Amino acid sequence: MRGIAAAPGIASGPAFVYRVGHEAPPVRVLASKETVESECVRLDAALAAVREELLRFKKKSPGSVGSALAKIFDAQVMIVDDPSIRAQVKDAIGAKRLAAESAFARVVGDAQKAIERSPDPYLREMANDIEAVKTRVINQLMGHGADSEHHLSLPSIVLANTITPADIMSLQKGLVLGVVTQTGGQISHVALLAKSLGIPAVAGLGVDLRTVRPSTRLVIDGFSGAVILNPGSDTIEFFERKRRRTHSPWPKKLEALRDLPAVTVDRHKVSILANIDLAGETELAVAAGAAGVGLYRTEYLFLQQGEYPSEAKQVEVYRRAITTLAGRPLVVRSFDLGSDKAAPNAAPEANPALGVRGLRLSLEKPAILRAQFRALLAVSTLGPVWVMVPMIASVEEFEVARSIWNQAKADLRRKKIPFDSKAKFGLMIETPAAVRMAYELAQRADFFSVGTNDLVQYTTAVDRGNQRLQSLQHHWHPALWRQLDDIVKAGHRGEIPVGICGEMSGDPLAVLPLVGLGFDSLSFHPNSIPRIKALLRSVSFADCRKLAASVVASATSGQVRKLVKTFYARAARKLKP
Amino acid sequence: MPARADRSLSKTSLAAATVIEKNVTVINPLGVHARPSAMIVQTASKFRAEIWLIKDGNEVNAKSMLGVMTLAAEMGSVVTVRADGSDEDKAVDAIVRVFEMRFGER
Numbered sequence: 001m002r003g004i005a006a007a008p009g010i011a012s013g014p015a016f017v018y019r020v021g022h023e024a025p026p027v028r029v030l031a032s033k034e035t036v037e038s039e040c041v042r043l044d045a046a047l048a049a050v051r052e053e054l055l056r057f058k059k060k061s062p063g064s065v066g067s068a069l070a071k072i073f074d075a076q077v078m079i080v081d082d083p084s085i086r087a088q089v090k091d092a093i094g095a096k097r098l099a100a101e102s103a104f105a106r107v108v109g110d111a112q113k114a115i116e117r118s119p120d121p122y123l124r125e126m127a128n129d130i131e132a133v134k135t136r137v138i139n140q141l142m143g144h145g146a147d148s149e150h151h152l153s154l155p156s157i158v159l160a161n162t163i164t165p166a167d168i169m170s171l172q173k174g175l176v177l178g179v180v181t182q183t184g185g186q187i188s189h190v191a192l193l194a195k196s197l198g199i200p201a202v203a204g205l206g207v208d209l210r211t212v213r214p215s216t217r218l219v220i221d222g223f224s225g226a227v228i229l230n231p232g233s234d235t236i237e238f239f240e241r242k243r244r245r246t247h248s249p250w251p252k253k254l255e256a257l258r259d260l261p262a263v264t265v266d267r268h269k270v271s272i273l274a275n276i277d278l279a280g281e282t283e284l285a286v287a288a289g290a291a292g293v294g295l296y297r298t299e300y301l302f303l304q305q306g307e308y309p310s311e312a313k314q315v316e317v318y319r320r321a322i323t324t325l326a327g328r329p330l331v332v333r334s335f336d337l338g339s340d341k342a343a344p345n346a347a348p349e350a351n352p353a354l355g356v357r358g359l360r361l362s363l364e365k366p367a368i369l370r371a372q373f374r375a376l377l378a379v380s381t382l383g384p385v386w387v388m389v390p391m392i393a394s395v396e397e398f399e400v401a402r403s404i405w406n407q408a409k410a411d412l413r414r415k416k417i418p419f420d421s422k423a424k425f426g427l428m429i430e431t432p433a434a435v436r437m438a439y440e441l442a443q444r445a446d447f448f449s450v451g452t453n454d455l456v457q458y459t460t461a462v463d464r465g466n467q468r469l470q471s472l473q474h475h476w477h478p479a480l481w482r483q484l485d486d487i488v489k490a491g492h493r494g495e496i497p498v499g500i501c502g503e504m505s506g507d508p509l510a511v512l513p514l515v516g517l518g519f520d521s522l523s524f525h526p527n528s529i530p531r532i533k534a535l536l537r538s539v540s541f542a543d544c545r546k547l548a549a550s551v552v553a554s555a556t557s558g559q560v561r562k563l564v565k566t567f568y569a570r571a572a573r574k575l576k577p
Numbered sequence: 578m579p580a581r582a583d584r585s586l587s588k589t590s591l592a593a594a595t596v597i598e599k600n601v602t603v604i605n606p607l608g609v610h611a612r613p614s615a616m617i618v619q620t621a622s623k624f625r626a627e628i629w630l631i632k633d634g635n636e637v638n639a640k641s642m643l644g645v646m647t648l649a650a651e652m653g654s655v656v657t658v659r660a661d662g663s664d665e666d667k668a669v670d671a672i673v674r675v676f677e678m679r680f681g682e683r
Contacts, residue, residue, distance in 0.1 A: 085643050
C-alpha cells in the first residue's frame with residue numbers, strides 16, 4: 001500500500017491500532033440514587049484530570065517542535081477551563097438529569113458541528129482541538145482510564161485513522177516505532193512531531209486502518225510512503241537493508257565520498273542536492289555531501305510557529321540555513337499550503353488537489369508571499385538563494401508571482417536593505433499545463449525544478465490517497481518520462497538549469513535514466529545521498545543517455561521497469577556494498 | 578450557545594442600562610483560530626462586564642473559549658463587540674485593540 005511520505009525512516013514491527021477515544025456515549029440519564037450534585041462533582045474532577053494531562057503533554061513536547069504544539073495544548077486547556085461549557089453542562093445535568101458524559105458530548109458537539117461548517121479550512125481545524133478535549137473528558141467520565149486503551153507493551157507501529165500529537169505523546173515513549181494514518185497530508189503537526197522524534201510516518205493511506213488486526217506485522221517506509229502488511233521474508237530483508245543504509249552513520253567507504261564530486265566515469269557532472277524541511281537540517285545535508293539544498297519546504301516554519309512566521313523570524317531562519325551551507329545554493333520553495341496541508345483532518349474542498357493550494361493560496365494573500373520574498377532576498381547577500389513558486393499552471397500565474405518578487409525587491413530598495421539582484425527566481429513544474437508551456441516559462445524563469453509527486457498524479461489522473469489505485473501509484477509511466485524529457489529540453493533551450501526534487505529522484509532505480517535525460521540536479525533526502533553518489537560515480541553518462549532514450553521510447557510501464565532494473569542490476573554489481 | 582441566556586441575566590441585573598458596541602474587522606491572514614480565540618477570552622475575562630461577539634447574526638460569549646471558536650471569523654469578516662457592565666467601555670476598547678494588533682501575529 002502506498003501513502004504519503006510524511007517523516008523519513010524505516011520501521012518494522014507489530015501493528016497497534018489506535019482508536020480515537022470513544023464511540024459517542026449513549027445518552028444516559030442519572031439513576032435515582034445518583035444526584036445532580038454528585039454528577040457535577042464528577043464533572044469537575046474529570047475536567048481537572050484532563051487539564052493536568054494536557055499540561056503534562058505540553059511539558060513533554062520535544063523542544064525542537066517549537067512553540068506550535070505548546071500553543072495547541074494551551075488552547076485545549078482553555079476549552080477545559082471554559083466557564084460557559086461548565087455552566088451549560090451543569091444546566092443540562094440539572095434540567096434533564098443527564099449523565100455528565102452525555103451532557104458534555106451534547107454541549108461540545110454542537111459547537112464542533114458549527115465550526116466544521118466554516119468555509120475556512122484553517123479555522124475548521126479547531127474542531128480537532130475540541131474533539132481532542134471532548135474525547136479525553138468523556139474517557140475520564142466513563143472510566144476508560146486515560147491511557148488504559150492505549151497502552152503499548154511492546155515496540156509497535158501505531159495505526160490510526162486520525163491521530164493528534166497529544167495522542168502520540170500519550171503513548172509509551174520509545175515504544176512507538178512509526179505512525180501510519182488514514183487521513184492527513186505530507187505536512188502536518190503529526191509529521192513534524194514524528195520527525196522530531198526520529199520515527200517514520202506515512203499519512204493519507206486512504207484505508208480504514210481499524211480493519212487491520214492487532215499485532216499484524218508490517219513494514220513502513222517513510223521515504224517512499226510504502227506500507228506493507230505481513231511482509232514476506234524477502235521484503236523484510238530488503239527493508240532491513242534499506243533501514244541500515246539510511247539510518248546508520250555512513251559506512252567508512254561512503255564517508256570518503258562526501259567531498260568527492262558527483263561525476264560519472266565519463267566526467268558528466270550532476271548536482272546532488274538535499275531536500276530539507278527545517279533550517280537545522282542543512283547541517284545534515286552538508287554532512288551527507290550534498291552540493292546544496294534543492295528543496296527547502298518552508299511550510300514547516302508555519303507549522304512550528306502555528307501561524308505564518310513574521311518576516312523577522314523568517315530572516316533569522318533563512319540566514320541560519322544559508323550560512324550553514326557556506327556558499328552552497330539554497331533552493332527555497334515558497335509556502336505551499338492549501339486545504340490538505342494546513343488542515344489535514346478538516347473537511348476538504350470538494351477536490352483539494354485541484355483547489356486553492358500552493359501559489360493560488362499565496363495569491364489570495366499576496367502580502368504573505370511578498371513578505372517571504374523580502375525575507376529571502378534579505379539573506380541573499382550571504383550565499384546563493386534560489387526561490388521557486390509551486391503549482392504553476394500558466395504563464396500568467398508565473399508572471400503574477402514574479403511581479404510580487406519584483407515588488408519585494410522594490411520594498412527592500414526603499415528600505416535600503418541590500419540584496420543580491422541576481423538572486424534566481426524560478427518555479428516548480430508539477431502540472432501538465434506547465435509541462436506544455438515549459439518553453440515559454442523557460443523564457444521567463446531562471447530555473448525549473450520538477451515536482452514529480454504531484455505531476456504524476458495529475459498526468460495519470462491518479463489520486464495518491466486512493467487505495468484502489470495502488471497499482472498505478474508509481475513513477476514508471478512512460479507518459480511521465482516523456483514529460484520529463486520535454487521539460488529538460490525546453491529548459492535547456494531556454495538556457496536555464498533544470499532540476500528534479502520529487503520522491504523519485506532519490507530512487508536509485510530512477511536516478512540513472514533521470515541523469516540520462518540531462519537533469520542538472522537531483523534533490524532528495526540526505527540519508528540517501530552517499531549511496532546515490534556512489535552509484536553515479538560507477539556509471540557512464542553515455543550509457544545513461546541510451547537508457548533514458550529507450551525509457552522514453554517505451555510504450556508501457558512494464559517495459560520501463562524492465563529496462564531500468566536490468567541497467568541498475570549491472571551498475572550495482574560494480575558497487576561494493 | 579450561552580449568549581442568549583447571559584443577556585437575559587444582565588437585563589434583570591442592576592447593571593447600567595447602556596450597552597457599548599464597536600465594529601472591528603479581522604485583519605490577520607489566518608483569521609480567529611485557536612490562539613487568537615484564547616487571546617480574546619483571556620482579555621475579556623479580565624472585565625466585569627458581559628461581553629459578546631457578534632458575526633453574521635451569531636452571538637457568542639467572549640469569555641467562553643468554545644463560544645469564540647464557534648465564531649470562526651476569517652480574515653475580512655466584521656465582528657461587533659458588545660459589552661454591558663460597569664467597565665463596558667474599557668472592555669470593548671481592550672478587545673478591539675486585540676483584534677487591531679492582529680493578535681500578535683504578523
